[in-house]
Amino acid sequence: MYTALFMLFLAAGFIGVAALAITFVTGPKKTPQTATLEAYEAGIPAAGDARERFPIHFYLVAMLFIIFDLETAFFYPLAIRFQEAPQYLFWNALVFVAILGVGYVYVLRRGVLDWR
Amino acid sequence: MIVPPDGLVLGGIAPALTLLVAAATALILGTVRADARQGGAVALLGLAAAAVFAVRNLVDPGAHGATFGVQWVVDGASAGLAVAILVGTFLAVLLSWDAPVARVGDRPEFHPLLLLAATGGIAMVHAGDFVVLLLGLEILSLSVYALSAWRTGVREGEEAGMKYFLLGAFASAILIYGVALTYGATGAFDFASIGAALAAGAPGPLALLGGAFVLVGLGFKVSFAPFHQWAPDVYTGAPTPVTAFMSVVVKVAAFGALLRVASEAWPATVPSLDLMLAILVALTLVVGNLGALLQSGAKRMLGYSAVAHAGYLGLAVLAAGQGLASPTTVVWYLLAYTFMNLGAFAVTHLVMHDDPQGDRIEAWQGLGARKPGLAIAMTLFLFSLAGFPPLAGFFGKALAVRAAFDAGWSSLAVLALLAAVVAVVYYTRFVFAMWFARAPRAIEVAPSDAARWAVGLAAAGTVAMGLFPDVWYALVEGAGAALALVP
Numbered sequence: 001m002y003t004a005l006f007m008l009f010l011a012a013g014f015i016g017v018a019a020l021a022i023t024f025v026t027g028p029k030k031t032p033q034t035a036t037l038e039a040y041e042a043g044i045p046a047a048g049d050a051r052e053r054f055p056i057h058f059y060l061v062a063m064l065f066i067i068f069d070l071e072t073a074f075f076y077p078l079a080i081r082f083q084e085a086p087q088y089l090f091w092n093a094l095v096f097v098a099i100l101g102v103g104y105v106y107v108l109r110r111g112v113l114d115w116r
Numbered sequence: 117m118i119v120p121p122d123g124l125v126l127g128g129i130a131p132a133l134t135l136l137v138a139a140a141t142a143l144i145l146g147t148v149r150a151d152a153r154q155g156g157a158v159a160l161l162g163l164a165a166a167a168v169f170a171v172r173n174l175v176d177p178g179a180h181g182a183t184f185g186v187q188w189v190v191d192g193a194s195a196g197l198a199v200a201i202l203v204g205t206f207l208a209v210l211l212s213w214d215a216p217v218a219r220v221g222d223r224p225e226f227h228p229l230l231l232l233a234a235t236g237g238i239a240m241v242h243a244g245d246f247v248v249l250l251l252g253l254e255i256l257s258l259s260v261y262a263l264s265a266w267r268t269g270v271r272e273g274e275e276a277g278m279k280y281f282l283l284g285a286f287a288s289a290i291l292i293y294g295v296a297l298t299y300g301a302t303g304a305f306d307f308a309s310i311g312a313a314l315a316a317g318a319p320g321p322l323a324l325l326g327g328a329f330v331l332v333g334l335g336f337k338v339s340f341a342p343f344h345q346w347a348p349d350v351y352t353g354a355p356t357p358v359t360a361f362m363s364v365v366v367k368v369a370a371f372g373a374l375l376r377v378a379s380e381a382w383p384a385t386v387p388s389l390d391l392m393l394a395i396l397v398a399l400t401l402v403v404g405n406l407g408a409l410l411q412s413g414a415k416r417m418l419g420y421s422a423v424a425h426a427g428y429l430g431l432a433v434l435a436a437g438q439g440l441a442s443p444t445t446v447v448w449y450l451l452a453y454t455f456m457n458l459g460a461f462a463v464t465h466l467v468m469h470d471d472p473q474g475d476r477i478e479a480w481q482g483l484g485a486r487k488p489g490l491a492i493a494m495t496l497f498l499f500s501l502a503g504f505p506p507l508a509g510f511f512g513k514a515l516a517v518r519a520a521f522d523a524g525w526s527s528l529a530v531l532a533l534l535a536a537v538v539a540v541v542y543y544t545r546f547v548f549a550m551w552f553a554r555a556p557r558a559i560e561v562a563p564s565d566a567a568r569w570a571v572g573l574a575a576a577g578t579v580a581m582g583l584f585p586d587v588w589y590a591l592v593e594g595a596g597a598a599l600a601l602v603p
Contacts, residue, residue, distance in 0.1 A: 102140040109147035 060112045071100055125183040128190040130169035131198050132238045138162020139231035146224025155227035156213055162231060163206045170198040170238075174591055182244055186306045189244040189376070196447040196592040197241035197372040201365050204454045205234040207574055208361035211462050213566030217266050217355040226266070230361060233259035237365050241372030245306035246295045249373050253291070253337070256369055257284050260362050264354040276353025283336065283346045291333020297326030298381075307380035315383035327382060327389045331396070334377070337370035338426050340396045341403035348407070348419035356468065359415060360461035363422050364454045371429050375446050378437025393434050398528055401427035405535045408542045414464045414475040417542060418457070421501055424539060425453060431532055432516040434525065441519035444593040449516060451588060452500075452508035452581050459574030460497040463490055466561040466571070480546055482555020490561060491550045493575045500578045502543040503536050508581035 039046050075093065082089050107113065126133070142158040173179045174195035182189045209230060217226060236255030243249035261284060265277020299305060301323035302313035314323055336343040351359045382389045404424030411417040429449055435441035467483065467490070468474030484491040500507035503514075513536055520529035581588060 099136075099140075102144060106143050106147055109144075 057112070057115065060107075064107060064112070067100070067103075071097075125179075125181070125190075127169065127179055128173065128181075128183040128188050128242070131166040131173070131202070132235050132242075134166040134169060135162055135231050135235040135238065138165070139228045139235065142231065143225070143228040146228065151224075152226070153213075155224055156209055159209045159227040159231055160206065163202050163209065163234070166234075166238075167199065167202045167206070170195055170202055174199060177594070186244045186308060187248045188242050190242060192592045192594060193375065193443045193447050194242045194372065196444075196588075197368055197450060198238045200368045200447070200451040200454045201234050201237045201241070203451070203577070204364040204368065204458055205230060205361065207454075207458050207462070207570045208357055208365075210566045210570035210573070211360055211458075211465060212355075212357035214562070214564035215355065215357050215465070215567070217357055225262070229259045229263050233263070233361070234365060237369030237372075240369040241376075243373060243376065244308075246298070247305050249377075250288075250292060250295065252369070253288065253373070256366065257288060257337075260358075260366060263358045264350055264362065266355050266358060267353070270353075272353035273355070274353075276350045279346050279353075280350045287333050287336030287343070290329050290336075294326045294329025294331075294333055297322055297329060299326075301326055307376060310381040311383045314381070315385050319386055324386075324388055327386075328392055330377060331374075331389070331392055334370055334374045335396055338367055338374060338429070339400075339423050340426055340430060341400040341423060344400065344403065344423040344426075347423055348411070348416045351419035351422070352413065352415045356415070356461055356465035360458045360465065363418070363461060364458050367422065367426070367429075368450045368454060371426075371433060371446060371450060375433050375436060375443055378433055379439065379443060382437060384438055390434060390438060393430065393437070394525060394528060397427050397430035397434060398531060400424070400430060401528075401531055401535045405538045405542075409538065411542070412477050413473075414468070414477070414480065414546060415461075417546070418460055418464070421539070421542070422457065424535065425457070425501070427535065428513055428516040428532060429453070431520045431525070431528060434528075435519035435523035438523050440523035442593060444589060445515045445519045447592045448585070448589055449512035452512045452578070455574045455577035455581065456497045456500040456507070456509050459493065459571060459578060460501065462567060462571045462574060463494040463497065466490060466564070466567055467559070477546060477549050479559075480549040481553035482550075483559060484551035486555055486559040487561060490571065493571050494550060495547050496575050496578055498543040498547055500582070502540050506582045508578045508585075510582065511585045 074096070078089055078093055138158055138161065141162070142155045145158060146155050173190050174192065179195075180191050209227065212226070233256050236252045236257070236259065239252030240249055240256065241252075243252060261277065261281040264280045265274060267273025295305075298310060301320060302310045304310050304313060332343065336346075339347040351363060354362065378389075378393065384390075400423060404420055404422075404427055408417050408420035408424060411420060429446060432441065432445040432449055436443045436446055464475055467479055480494075483494070496507065500509035503509045503512075505511075513532070517529045517532050520526075520532065
């Protein structure tokens with residue numbers, strides 16, 4: 001039953017190891033240039049350290065995005081099975097949205113989305 | 117196929133729903149006008165309304181039963197524990213009425229968080245399966261993490277918040293792992309099916325490990341030794357009204373959940389789980405009482421005393437979980453504990469007025485001469501915690517020890533009796549300081565009438581439960597039942 005899955009793992013492992021092995025055997029053996037060691041070899045030169053402080057707004061907005069993203073994610077299965085118990089699911093969804101709505105009003109009024 | 121669950125009884129979840137609505141109202145109102153009085157008033161109204169529903173669930177046998185499938189169970193024990201949670205939250209709101217924690221102008225989240233924590237607690241005590249239990253636990257815990265870190269900018273406050281959050285999250289993870297293992301072993305989330313599956317055959321190592329992890333996770337929340345380390349630190353670092361709240365409400369909720377798990381999901385045919393609980397109880401009794409002996413501050417002493425009381429409550433849960441004692445023992449003890457422990461923290465709050473060192477034993481010297489009313493109340497609470505008759509704490513400890521004897525845990529019961537003798541020492545140290553030591557300075561207590569009301573109500577509850585123990589016992593157990601200490 002799980003033979004296919006096992007084969008998949010085997011193939012994935014083989015490709016991973018083979019890619020590294022072939023590069024190691026056939027690739028040039030030079031000391032890397034400075035650009036090779038950059039985070040983005042062919043992009044904008046990196047400036048400064050990644051460990052600096054960001055305004056907390058970024059995190060708050062990211063968290064809000066996840067919450068409302070999940071809200072829509074929840075509604076897809078609900079919509080698909082909606083006809084099986086329309087009234088029950090409707091009220092369920094409404095309560096869910098109402099609770100999130102309270103949170104949204106709170107966030108809005110507390111100025112989380114104000115970019116000063 | 118999705119079908120609406122049959123017999124959706126909203127009356128069962130009415131207390132939690134009411135609190136949720138109150139929390140949302142307080143939250144939105146707080147963003148319009150940040151006013152602690154307004155948040156407190158909404159909280160008190162919501163708690164009173166929720167208490168009406170909870171009391172109805174308690175006294176009306178017609179309201180008993182399971183709703184939402186088997187996920188939400190209403191019976192005497194769960195409704196009684198819900199009442200204890202509501203009483204504890206009500207007193208905590210009164211206590212914080214004039215306190216700086218609630219007054220911070222730009223933080224209207226204080227009362228909503230208290231109400232949400234109480235909602236989570238109520239969900240935990242009504243839980244009929246692990247899903248609702250975990251949901252309630254997370255709602256309760258996340259709110260209390262935030263509350264325990266309320267004093268920002270104070271080292272102890274931030275330490276308390278961080279410690280409680282990290283350790284609490286770790287304990288939650290262990291609990292969830294335990295639930296997952298239990299599900300793997302039995303294929304069920306609801307306590308009744310788990311109990312039936314475990315009773316059907318000899319449980320394998322998976323089920324035992326799952327049970328042990330669940331015990332560790334809940335043991336952290338109720339502060340069983342050796343998972344008690346956070347309790348004294350967090351109790352000291354959190355603002356005192358929050359300490360008062362978490363010391364009773366978290367304990368009631370977690371013991372309510374443990375009681376249900378132990379009595380329904382762990383059948384009597386699996387003695388190893390009971391043995392694990394018994395070992396934890398024995399450790400807790402020893403560590404809690406010896407630890408409290410060494411403390412010089414009231415909040416730390418009460419923190420260790422909370423650990424010690426977890427030992428007695430654990431005894432009662434152990435016996436009730438085996439079906440050899442009534443769950444009412446646990447419920448009775450927890451309401452008594454709510455009154456006396458919250459009262460003791462309330463007096464501490466008034467005496468130390470926000471000075472981190474203000475609860476050292478020196479601060480209590482001469483309180484009896486200067487503020488006799490408060491000193492009498494504190495003496496009542498401490499004597500009750502120590503277990504002097506005829507106060508509430510006496511019947512709590514006596515019922516727990518009696519339950520342990522009934523269930524055949526005689527050695528544990530004897531250990532509990534010895535521990536009670538040790539407990540007298542550390543409680544009476546503070547009583548002596550209040551009445552027999554000369555005051556080094558004039559004593560000023562925080563001026564708050566609401567907090568005085570909280571002290572008064574808690575004192576009234578402590579005395580009333582001691583003088584009329586039968587009333588509350590019969591309410592929970594069912595009409596006509598009487599509390600009997602002697603067979």
